[in-house]
Amino acid sequence: MNAVKDDIAENLRRVAASLPETVRLVAVSKTKPMAYIEWAYEAGQRVFGENKALELRDKYQALPKDIQWHFIGHLQTNKIKYIAPFVSLIHSIDSLDLLEAVDKQAQKNKRVIPCLLQFHIAAEETKFGLDFAEAEALLQSARYAALQHVRIDGVMGMATFTDDAAQVSGEFARLKQYFELLKARYFATADHFKEVSMGMSDDYPLAVAAGSTLVRVGSKIFGPRVYV
Ligand SMILES: *Cc1c(COP(=O)(O)O)cnc(C)c1O
Numbered sequence: 001m002n003a004v005k006d007d008i009a010e011n012l013r014r015v016a017a018s019l020p021e022t023v024r025l026v027a028v029s030k031t032k033p034m035a036y037i038e039w040a041y042e043a044g045q046r047v048f049g050e051n052k053a054l055e056l057r058d059k060y061q062a063l064p065k066d067i068q069w070h071f072i073g074h075l076q077t078n079k080i081k082y083i084a085p086f087v088s089l090i091h092s093i094d095s096l097d098l099l100e101a102v103d104k105q106a107q108k109n110k111r112v113i114p115c116l117l118q119f120h121i122a123a124e125e126t127k128f129g130l131d132f133a134e135a136e137a138l139l140q141s142a143r144y145a146a147l148q149h150v151r152i153d154g155v156m157g158m159a160t161f162t163d164d165a166a167q168v169s170g171e172f173a174r175l176k177q178y179f180e181l182l183k184a185r186y187f188a189t190a191d192h193f194k195e196v197s198m199g200m201s202d203d204y205p206l207a208v209a210a211g212s213t214l215v216r217v218g219s220k221i222f223g224p225r226v227y228v
Contacts, residue, residue: 004223008036009043011221015204019215023208026070026197028218030055031225034062040221041067047088049216053079060086072156072216074128077101084108090115091156091197091216094128096138099150106149114153116197119178121171122160129157132178139186152187154195154213155179159203168203172210179211 016025026049029037037048041064050056051073060069060083068088075092083090084105093099093115106113117138120129130138138144139152157175159168179196187193199207199215207215219225 002039004036005039005042007223008039008221012040012043012045015217015220018205019208023212024214026072026214026216027221028072028200028216029059029222030073030218031227032222034059036222037063037067049091049218053082056087057082070216075102080105081108084113085111087113089153089195091214092116092118092128093152094118094130096141096143099138100143100147103147103149112149112151114151114192116154116156116195117152117182119155119157119175121157121175123162123167123171124160132181135178135182136185139182151192153192154197155182156195156197156214158200159198159207165206169206169210172198172203172207172212176211 019025024047026047027040027045028049030051037059046066047068047070049070049072050059056069056071069086070089070091071083071087072091075098077098080102090102090113102113102115117135118129120126120131155175155178159171162168175198176196183193195213196211197214197216198212201217201220204215204217
């Protein structure tokens with residue numbers, strides 16, 4: 001008997017059952033011990049999300065190699081090298097400088113790294129995330145056109161932390177609209193541009209209703225995080 005293991009399997013089953021087949025679940029395991037990830041893996045989960053490069057590197061090295069690791073947090077350019085050899089998707093590209101730095105590390109590893117453009121859609125002030133004009137400027141730039149080792153697969157965003165469901169739904173609808181506009185203007189013939197990463201433990205049903213293709217769920221699967 002292992003209560004935490006059983007809880008994780010049951011939580012995963014419940015979250016997965018609530019998602020349409022078109023939506024993939026990223027199990028956000030940041031701050032959680034390796035054993036929790038192994039238990040989720042045994043329950044069938046293969047996609048995990050982390051937000052610290054070194055923690056992600058250590059978990060990658062210790063855990064099964066068929067796990068797909070997604071990076072979902074703010075990425076410092078000097079830490080890209082730790083995840084570039086294996087990361088499956090970087091959700092958090094918020095500048096051309098960062099995208100260029102990822103391209104450089106991807107080239108060193110002789111691979112193409114799939115990335116999402118992170119948008120600032122919440123009402124809260126934060127340094128992170130592009131607005132729509134910034135994203136267009138990035139995609140129209142000669143510097144972007146020169147990159148050969150990154151691929152933009154879609155968009156990502158985080159809604160405001162609030163109980164106001166109408167506001168959250170409105171923010172998700174805006175991100176979905178950004179996705180559709182960028183698809184039409186820059187990726188009309190690119191099948192890989194298909195991801196809308198939105199929705200966390202407290203708001204993923206609203207995100208799914210607004211057209212999410214990737215939900216990033218942590219505490220609903222692994223329990224609350226304790227920061228010390
Ligand atoms: C931590 C985190 C999540 C998961 O948060 P929960 O509320 O625990 O589901 C999702 N996305 C990002 C970017 C995060 O940092």
